Amino acid sequence: MVLAWFMAENWSGDQREEHHKQPPEFVELGTLYKLTRVEHYKVDQLNPSNDELLNELKKNRGYSYEDEITCSKECLQDYENKLKMFFEEHLHTDEEIRLVLEGSGYFDVRDVNDSWIRIKVEPGDLLIIPKGIYHRFTLDTNNFIRAKRLFVGEPVWTPHNRPADHMECRKEYLSQIKSF
Template sequence: MVRAWYMDNDPSDQRNEHHQNPPHFITLEELFKISGVEYFKLNIDTLDTDGVLDKIKKGRGYTYEDELVCSKECLPNYEEKLKIFYTEHLHTDEEIRLVTEGSGYFDVRDKNDQWIRVEVVPGDLLILPSGIYHRFTLDKNNFIRARRLFIGEPVWTAHNRPSDNMECRENYVKNLQTGNFVKVQ
């Protein structure tokens, strides 16, 4: 089961699991209501045969997929890339990650601009809405393999904070304020 919890704003140790003792855990439903982040649990052993991922991809219009491996051995400029991933940013499209091996953390901002850490492990599919401020880091295992899903051709430009005047950010904030996030199966 995925875990999500509130963090403090101390960025000194990005791989620190909790940043808050004791952690204030939240449910996946709460996570969705306060951030728009969606979560699906998939079975890694039957991923390519059970049709669950195919149904999600079809329902959401994901037509392109690739794989990212993040480790010291596999990622050129490893330390530099981790700093880039951990810099607070947003994208103009959804960010979709399906963890197939390893583990890590996605940090997302809630509607009150507070950090929530979401732990991801194999079988976790996380969908971050367009316009949400977020960041990613590995945990102390220093390894993750994830599928990246896209609608159409992959466009992967990070816009570092502040990017509040971008249309995707304005739409995201409006959806947060009105509660207009809709779960798509």
């Protein structure tokens, strides 16, 4: 079961810690979707190519390109700078689709009220982060994740750091989230 919670507003210290509010405020998956439009699915991480749900999502949503990324000190070139870059608040013009194969980490997303929700991802978690939402990623204290990245067509890697409210994808996202 994926865990999500509202982050403490004025946290300090290591970004890889949980940073719960006190007392913790957990977010159920249905509420997460209502507040952010982030989708979560559970997939067979040991055999993703034969997972019916994943194959159905790929077919229905047009995910035609995939690769893998491993984030660890040993595997990621320029590790420290990449982690800082991943943790900068940004958005993309396309969905961000990640399937965790090994390890764990956190995706932080801004909800409709501009509060941070932290989503813990572990093997088998597939997240679909909508285009236009402000978000960021960090490893947890295990310092390791291996994930499959899926794309519609050729991969687009460009992050647009906040503020990017002028972008069409951001305007579309805000329109969708407010109409729910």
